[in-house]
Amino acid sequence: MKIITSLVNETISENTAVTVGKFDGIHKGHELLTEKLRGQKEKGLASCVLTFDVSPRIRLKKDMTKLLITNAERAHILEEEKIDYLAQCSFEKEIMQLEPEEFIRLLVENFHMKYLVCGTDFSFGRMGRGNAKMLEELSKTYGFTLEVVEKLQKDHRDISSTYVREEIAAGNIEKGNELLGYEYFVWGEIVHGYHLGSKMGMPTINLIPPEDKLLPKNGVYVTKIEIEHHIYHGVTNVGVKPTVTGENQMGIETHILDFDQDVYEKDARVVFLSHIRDEKKFDSVEELFAQMERDKKTALSYFNH
Structure with missing residues (x-):
């Protein structure tokens, strides 16, 4: 082209x-x-x-x-x-x-x-x-x-961009994907985060999305991740990490299932498949990771079916 x-x-x-x-x-x-x-x-x-x-x-x-x-x-x-x-x-x-x-x-x-x-x-x-x-x-x-x-x-x-935008912004990923005819995605560079997930045995990758790109509403999603033409399954949080930082810093953080490679500074495409839950602030990091384990099981069940 x-x-x-x-x-x-x-x-x-x-x-x-x-x-x-x-x-x-x-x-x-x-x-x-x-x-x-x-x-x-x-x-x-x-x-x-x-x-x-x-x-x-x-x-x-x-x-x-x-x-x-x-x-x-x-x-x-x-x-x-x-x-x-x-x-x-x-x-x-x-x-x-x-x-x-x-x-x-x-x-x-x-x-x-x-x-x-x-x-x-x-x-x-x-x-x-x-x-x-x-x-x-x-x-x-x-x-x-x-x-x-x-x-x-x-x-x-x-069917219009406005209609699709409303559904994606509301977290209605399946409906948005149906209107698009393909699965909604965000492309960006993988950057270093707080590495808290690695310390807790659940490493994550952090993505910097383009500034003008629409993100789904804050929450946790079942996703696919494409890195250098390889496809992986994952769980992605869109939001401000309220439990970890207490700050309003938007980001896309993904735990890739059964994956432990160093992919920093590579480009990744995070593809949104299904909304799991809304974003929530937990009383402790331990409660957060207990919920992340439940989110991981939800994602595994999604892919197994």
């Missing part, structure tokens, strides 16, 4: 099938759009997803919501989905001020767009003035095929 960073200054030489959006999470609704793109391959069109390195709403300071995926994670997922081009462009003043028709003309001229797929609520151009109805006229003017698809629904509600 080729990464493009400018809609204005970079071009694609081959004819393309394009979709445009924030693509936060790459949920099942997004996957419907990328599936439509790949379906144009037999017509000789390369697939292209156009998004922005920072959400327009965040850039305009209208929304400071945490993200379901980072830019690097989005690129990883789309490459796995066999997308040919990811145009991850800066939402700068030059783009912000484009009128709807100017925006579409750039896609046609610079990306050789021959096919565009979007949802019924798609808006584009300055102040979001462009919509699906306007696209019908523009497709005739600029000679591209337009396909507008209805939103996928779950439980009588449109």
Whole structure:
């Protein structure tokens, strides 16, 4: 997959099938759009997803919501989905001020767009003035095929990044994963912690998540951990370690089942599978580790079934 960073200054030489959006999470609704793109391959069109390195709403300071995926994670997922081009462009003043028709003309001229797929609520151009109805006229003017698809629904509600975000933030991991179509994860570097788990016979790894990444609500989860392409099972605490530090320092701490290797400074992906319990402050470290043993048994039972 080729990464493009400018809609204005970079071009694609081959004819393309394009979709445009924030693509936060790459949920099942997004996957419907990328599936439509790949379906144009037999017509000789390369697939292209156009998004922005920072959400327009965040850039305009209208929304400071945490993200379901980072830019690097989005690129990883789309490459796995066999997308040919990811145009991850800066939402700068030059783009912000484009009128709807100017925006579409750039896609046609610079990306050789021959096919565009979007949802019924798609808006584009300055102040979001462009919509699906306007696209019908523009497709005739600029000679591209337009396909507008209805939103996928779950439980009588449109599948959206907002819906997924609500479920993940509430700790409803199974529901969030169902909406995404894959298991929610956090990527980060393994760093040194307090090493208290090692002293108590239950060593853990600590992860520094990206600052803008949405974390599940504070609590304990059944997880899978990927380190250097190896998959392990584990129990993960998301929270502030109230029993250990008494401070409000957020972190992701994971006990990997049957694992004792030195993996500090390596990257890990923690994949969330199921919520075990909410975060709790215990009266002593001994009570904490007794509960951790129970959490470990819960996780083992989950994987055994």
